[in-house]
Amino acid sequence: MPVAADEVPGLLEQVRETADPKFGDYTATLAMPLAKRLRVKPRDLAEKLIARLNDSPDFTAVFEPIEGPVGPGFVNVRVRDDALARGVAAACGDARLGVLPLAQPETIVLDYSSPNVAKPMHVGHIRSTVIGDALARILRFRGHRVITDNHLGDWGTQFGMILWGWKHCREDAAYAADPTAELGRLYRLVRKVVDAKPEELAADPVAKELAAAHPEAGREVLLETAKLHEGDAENRKLWEEFMPVCRQEIERIYQRLDIEFDHTLGESFFQPLLHGVVEDLQASGLARESRGAIGVFLDGQETPLLIRKADGAFLYATTDLATIAWRAEHWRPDRILYIVDHRQSQHFQQVFATARSWGCRAAKQLAAMELVHIAFGTVLGEDGKPFKTRAGDTVGLEALLDEGVERAAAIVGEGEHARQGMDEAQRKAVAEAVGIGAIKYADLSQNRTTDYVFSFDKMLELKGNTAAYMQYAVARVEGIAGRGGIDREALRQQVAADPTAVELVDPRERRLALNVLRLAAVLEDVESDYRPNVLTAWLFELAGSFSSFYDALPVLKAEGRQRTTRLALADLTGRTLRQGLELLGIRVPKQM
């Protein structure tokens, strides 16, 4: 058959799960396009293909013999029950649940979260943080060398605001009592003074008065920022004093979200390099002066990428370029992934294009590196507008987490008798896992490219496609093991050593087995489009097939091989669901 070797992967892509079990487990659609090119009838081609497959011992070891093509030329296959059982047994005995580490791992840098210090974290940060963390965990689990870096905004105008506020309206007592809160207050106050709309200002007498007393506040704030950047001793000292306070505040939220970074190299870290970036780009002819500023003019771009303002200050494009070069030089990654909202897509397009053609020290590395902007949509309120409080402020991230946990706690408190035995500490841990899990899961289960409507009522429904549904399924597995006094480790060793101990009879056992063995394929799909929702969709399916299984088929009361089979399936499903949720950064309580 004249098919070029490099076409094979594409053809194999045309094997997928069937839409309906009556067509078998998998279907291949490759006969139709291939037949067209070879100018033969699709069904004839499919017939030949089937004959060869049926003759191949490798094929028949795993699949039932194929009877013939269906419809225009579909080739439908069904996995042999004994082969499926062997797969379950093998996964049971494997710490990685049957997922082989990648043969060719890459070094991948992930850039996500990146809050501005000194500004309270708000809903706007949740998507980048949660999606980035999940992708980092998934890529790492697959076997890649992952480097996570939190590119903190620690050098921008917001510090000018805080410095100005510090000098004009600080309250020392408040700062002594709670520095974070006072700095937060100063930031919010000065931001209003500087760029609030008239109606917003009217609603805040303190800010209004301050604005009236300092009509030049906006300019003065920029001046404070500029002084900091120029190395002014007083501002620099204050910056050094404020930074740990701000970092601590952010760290507390990350701890609650179970998020850790390998590095936190903020904008300030790259600040000494910025001058060189501009000189370099000018020298290479990529950047030139225009209207007093310096920008990179790219073909097909209406506007330049500005790297230095007319007043001499650098911009975030400058920092981004410096950062890319630094990472290329020091980490030599194959890929850098930026998990940043979709509004910055043009910015990244320009930054990436500039970096690729930039002839700096790391030029070779830069040219070979894959730079990816992983964009996501805006978080909206239930009114379909950007998520704000009733007063019109952005919603603080911490308050959001509190509310999620609080609502979850109310639900944990009521209902099922099994929960009545839990002590206070357990309930609290469950509420935290369910509440935070719900918030993370709601975000991750949405296709990241679209805007998403934030609704506690929906995410804490605790039915349907929510974190709690999966957590509950795991708790049920734990319940079986606990109630039955099962030594799970021994069970795993037993079935791994003797796969014939597993025998799939009931269609629900079969469906569960087919589903639970898909983890590796699903993670591969997640990586190909950087979409965690592929993982959540599968977890939901898996938990669903487990719930049906659990509901209809007794496990502990079964006997002999049937009992072993069901125990093995339950154990494997529990572990797999737990692993999947952990890859999303979601905690899984043993009991709930």
Added chain:
RNA sequence: GCGCCCGUAGCUCAGCUGGAUAGAGCAGCGGACUUCUAAUCCGCAGGUCACAGGUUCGAAUCCUGUCGGGCGUACCA
């Protein structure tokens, strides 16, 4: 103006490198707890996939156009 993204069930969304009757959840209706956690399960009902063309054996998916929405578009990040 130009560029990017998006219009799928009453609501919130999957599905988008073309595949068989378009899927979930919620809401609605009807069933299932003396039996391993009912935060569950089983069933019913509900859609001209914005619209119009085109490519194809086959289109929610690819191409073109129209309408509607969001975002971005020179010195914020």
